[in-house]
Amino acid sequence: MTPAPANPESRIANHGAKVVVVGSFNVDHVWTVAALPRPGETLSGHYHTGPGGKGFNQATAAVRAGAATTFVCALGDDLGGQLARALAQADGLDLRAHNSEAPTGTAGIYVDGAGRNSIVIGPGANAELSVAFVEEQRNRIAGAQVLLAQLESPLHAIEAAFRAARAAGARTVLNPAPADADVPASLLALADVVTPNETEFCAQLLRHAGERVDATTLASQDDETLHGWCRRLLPHGTVVVTLGAAGCFVSHADTAMHRDAQSHYRVAAAKVQPLDTTGAGDAFNGALSASWARHPDAAFADHLHYANRYAALSTERAGAAASMPRDADVRARFG
Template sequence: MSKETKQGLVLIVGSINTDLVARSPHLPRPGETIGGHEFSEHSGGKGGNQAVAAARIGGRVAMAGCVGADANGKVRLAGLETEGIDCGAIEIDPSLPTGVAMVTVADDGQNTIVVVAGSNGQVTPEMVKRHEAVIKSADVVVCQLEIPWDSVYATLVSAKRFGKLTVLNPAPATGPLPAEWLPLVDYLVPNEVEAAILAGLPVESQSGARRAAKELQRAGARNVIVTLGSQGAYLLPEGGEGTHFPAPKVDAVDTTAAGDTFIGVFAAQLAARQPVEAAIDLAQRAAAISVTRAGAQPSIPTRHEVDNAS
């Protein structure tokens, strides 16, 4: 691995889950029971996925989060350590089980996910305070919304106090973000559904992404990247013109963790001091590979695989 790809430290503050994945011919409708044809169990959680993506692309990565004192917690923690991730800021809570995500994946690659937070709910502002040393040592700090929102806010406040670059993946989004959050965010990276919820505008195309990004920028975010799945990504930089980045064409098998792959790779490239355009390009290529494979963390490619993809 080159020195360039190891510059800087990415800190992921977020969720760690066990993914229970069922594959089926189509996604069940409300009240419908259908037969599945495959079941698997994987390491997951948006925070864990993003940390693994950043590590596999060549980044130097630390993670802050919480697992339970159960078998799942031991396996999840060991998996992150195997990836070379610094887990010194991951706490073990004996009162709650490790988080679980129940994932249904249809044969066309689409999915539905139900998350039970478990020990992820123990990532409190007090815990963030206990691990401010790793925030201070990081170059890029990444958050999502699968931990308590007040803890996300505490992380953003601490990161900006130490002058760190911040990335917020507002997922899952349930409504507009608090007004005081966006000025703390250097890169806001929602997908099209999340952008529509946050901006209160439809996002069904590049033009919709542009309108939503402008609205979110007016609300305080410096740079906005709306990921659009197979349609690519739209970047609205601070003080600049928007740019659309087409996505590589692939046959999707499972879209689980595609967004997390994008975020982790993007953050690692920012920490490696790469231009944002190059970071988006590499992140999209990695995400495109991930959707051709089943599972969350098992689908995330290495740097070698991305560089050698046709």
């Protein structure tokens, strides 16, 4: 089965800005319950299924936020793979998929009455993404303004993509998720921007700086303390810590590079009525990358404001990739 080409008539695909996302596609199996299940507990809930995977979520967000986007992944020759190809074509997403004999990746997701979630991933074909296949995409990576990746795919493939992007002068954004990912220092060194959530930040801070911090108290820390921890994690680049309802915190090593007046600051979350927070972090990353690619001369704070609004709006809809809004939706809601 060959990858479906991007729809040449797509309005989104005709934008000049280019984002390449390297990562995972999963078929999500979602149960909505009043409270997240405890060990040994059986609950009744509402079930639905749909597309997901951090890579696909982020790529969908980037293309719907207005950037011409290529998604590099691995898919099985099964119904899940067919779904990915059909959805990519419908969104004008340039899909470049390694055809794997393994089944397409899956995820089991529980969402409680407050919109909080717990997720278990079965990588399947995602684990088959290879350096060789990434190398075949060098021309697309070289033509990108922003490369974005997460860590539900093999690290060596992600690092190969980052090396290719650096060689071509593209900006690199690393979302170090999931939280238990073993991120090597060599990959962090290739990232211009790192975008962990609270749990991911604390996990990587412990691994790379030996600093033990409680993720539940991170948002309440003072800005100077947060800035200091960010500089220890990534001395050379920018760290953006997403803090859920508390917005995000940004820490720069070089303010001039990002056209920001301050070395560190917070951006407040947009006011919404959340239904399902699944994929909100992916919405943020895809929108941030799209905004940066579309408006490379704007202040970084502008991209963060847009990404915060985009991610917030995504939580008012159920699902992961399916919840990603269009750029026009964001503009209509927030101006």
